[in-house]
Amino acid sequence: MSLFCRSIGYVRRAYATAASVKPSSVSQIEMPPCDFTPDKYTGPSYEEALRIRKGSLFPMLTYYKKPLMLHQGYMQWLFDMDGRRYLDLFGGIVTVSVGHCHPxxxxxxxxxxxxxxxxxxxxxxxxxxxxxxxxxxxxxxxxxxxxxxxxxxxxxxxxxxxxxxxxxxxxxxxxxxxxxxxxxxxxxxxxxxxxxxxxxxxxxxxxxxxxxxxxxxxxxxxxxxxxxxxxxxxxxxxxxxxxxxxxxxxxxxxxxxxxxxxxxxxxxxxxxxxxxxxxxxxxxxxxxxxxxxxxxxxxxxxxxxxxxxxxxxxxxxxxxxxxxxxxxxxxxxxxxxxxxxxxxxxxxxxxxxxxxxxxxxxxxxxxxxxxxxxxxxxxxxxxDGCQQTSHEVGTYFLQELDKLRDEIDIIGDVRGKGLMIGVEMVKNKETREPLDAETMGAIWEKTKDMGLLVGKGGLYGNVFRIKPPMCITQADVNFALSVIREAIVCVTS
Known part of the structure; x- marks a missing residue:
């Protein structure tokens, strides 16, 4: 297990503020800075929201073993009820195009x-x-x-x-x-x-x-x-x-x-x-x-x-x-x-x-x-030049993910265009057998714990779907790449 995985508690503590994550060792990943401070959350408790969801809402798909209670958003960032900051690479299922709460x-x-x-x-x-x-x-x-x-x-x-x-x-x-x-x-x-x-x-x-x-x-x-x-x-x-x-x-x-x-x-x-x-x-x-x-x-x-x-x-x-x-x-x-x-x-x-x-x-x-x-x-x-951002930042993202595919055995395919990206995870690159749900889910949970939100898709649920707001930067991409690499290493080593 990598040093980053053992020190993941540092990252969780750092999310308590809206400021960028400050590394305490070379293995820790620095989240790009953000000058936005979310409002203090004053709504129902997490437990109360879960009770209402289970009792008063139709059964519906919920992400993560412990679902996020999101409170506020700003451009490419989301904040939970405790003020923790997340880089949103799924944009509300490819819906937030120009940024959360764009002025x-x-x-x-x-x-x-x-x-x-x-x-x-x-x-x-x-x-x-x-x-x-x-x-x-x-x-x-x-x-x-x-x-x-x-x-x-x-x-x-x-x-x-x-x-x-x-x-x-x-x-x-x-x-x-x-x-x-x-x-x-x-x-x-x-x-x-x-x-x-x-x-x-x-x-x-x-x-x-x-x-x-x-x-x-x-x-x-x-x-x-x-x-x-x-x-x-x-x-x-x-x-x-x-x-x-x-x-x-x-x-x-x-x-x-x-x-x-x-x-x-x-x-x-x-x-x-x-x-x-x-x-x-x-x-x-x-x-x-x-x-x-x-x-x-x-x-x-x-x-x-x-x-x-x-x-x-x-x-x-x-x-x-x-x-x-x-x-x-x-x-x-x-x-x-x-x-x-x-x-x-x-x-x-x-x-x-x-x-x-x-x-x-x-x-x-x-x-x-x-x-x-x-x-x-x-x-x-x-x-804001969103289409140009999609082309330039998206192409960079795809090219770097392609390098990651060559580096990591369980990344079977990288595909897409602009900021419409898929990363298909497999057990075996030759047979293209889909990665099992347990391993896929563990990697996905780990990316969330490190402050990165991505989607999942495909018939087998083995494709990471990356479709962020079209305002992300190359620094955001570098952060995401580091998190994805470390999450895979944490789960598979």
Whole structure:
């Protein structure tokens, strides 16, 4: 066991203040400084909160053996009820895009609250119209009509409905290992058994093989659009991806056998990079080729940008742009409001017109406060250079994690783009057998004890999901890398 592990109590004591951690020996990791001091916590006790959670809230996923009681946030930092500081590398499940309690977003919300909290869109109000125009201006092609909602699940539900209305066809295709939400409709679209209940679902929805260059049957070291490539050997000729063609053949097989005669589909759903599924990236040109096949059969192409949008992938504002495609429908949520309940669907005028077949309105979608917040987030992304930060800091993070993969046997794969990163843990690099839950959990708990919050994902729960607010620094990354290395050493030595 390393000296750092034996002296972990030092780090716990140091979190009692908001100041940076001061090392007392060379093996201890210094947390980057923060000049923000949280308010003194005055709410219910930890024990009382646990009692209420167990007795008055529906059963829900809770992180860590001893769940964190978070009290306050500031940019990339979170503070618990005792004032301990944590570097947030998960951003409220990829939701806090520009930073916790960003001053400009706070100001926009406060100013709108003083004017008008709520009115449904049966009336006009300036905030939603100004915001809709500003958001549509971020979209390529003819993606110019916006429908606002409250969550990514709601936006994806509407996308299914709209695709079927527009095409007059019922069949929808998604990829295995995808997560698009957990409503009754979307449980059929989501192809991860850990998120599905034993109820009838998925009528008219079909899944194709997941085109995963690391864990799938085909793929290699030149297949992904990422600074970090899989360690598998690659037989692809220069400028071509043979793995892509094999996965496209599987997609065509679904259209040949699983949909009604003629192969027509209403739509195809795809994430630009799979989020809950473990930050899985598709081979280059996969979406370009499958989008073409769907359109040839009269269907529409739907990009789920709930996690990959708003500059997170670094090189582009939208994840789908990195694939060289323009979808027919784009859904977005999470980072769109920096944590405020807000989502949207953007499509073409022709497809949007299909919704006029019956009456429709949304009580809260596009309400004045959400519109003011969403508009401020767009401004901050530009003013703070969040996309550039995602590209520069994210690329550095991926490259350093890739070095760590070469150093540590149980890191099987590093992947992603910008600040959308996955680190897959394995027992054996050759067989790619997933790391057991006990070891994975012990490493995860240790990172939390050292002041670092990361997510978990993938079918086997063996992928560390790193999707921080897009305001982190290289110093934060260096701290995170040191913690991850030490946590692994602590657990496995």
């Amino acid at each position: 400009k977003v706070l100001a926009a919300a406060g100013a709108q609250m003083k004017k008008l909290w709520h009115t449904t869109n049966i009336y006009l109000h300036p905030a939603v119209h100004e915001y809709a125009e500003k958001l549509a201006a971020k979209m390529p092609g003819n993606l110019k009509v916006v429908m606002f909602a409250n969550s990514g699940s709601e936006a994806n539900d509407m996308a299914i409905h709209l695709a079927r209305l527009h095409t007059g066809v019922f069949e929808i295709v998604s990829t295995r290992n995808a997560y698009h939400g957990a409503s009754p409709h979307l449980m059929g679209l989501t192809a991860l058994n850990t998120w599905r209940y034993n109820v009838p679902t998925g009528f008219g929805i079909h899944q194709t093989m997941n085109p995963d260059p690391y864990r799938g049957p085909w793929g290699g070291a030149r297949c992904r659009d990422s600074p970090a490539q899989t360690g598998r050997s690659c037989d692809c000729p220069s400028g071509q991806c043979a793995a892509c063609d094999m996965y496209v053949d599987q997609f065509e097989d679904v259209l040949r056998f699983s949909v009604p005669k003629g192969g027509r589909v209403a739509g195809f759903f795809a994430e630009s990079i799979q989020g809950v599924g473990g930050s899985v990236q598709f081979p280059k040109d996969y979406l370009k080729k499958t989008f073409q096949m769907v359109r040839e059969r009269g269907g529409v192409c739907i990009s789920d940008e709930v996690q990959t949008g708003f500059g997170r992938t670094g090189t582009h504002y939208w994840g789908f742009e990195g694939h060289g495609v323009i979808p027919d429908i784009v859904t977005m949520a999470k980072g769109i409001g920096n944590g405020f309940p807000l989502a949207a669907l953007v499509t073409t005028p022709e497809i949007a017109a299909s919704y006029a077949q019956a009456l429709h309105f949304n009580t809260f979608g596009g309400n004045p406060m959400a519109s003011a917040v969403g508009s401020a987030v767009l401004d901050v992304i530009e003013e």
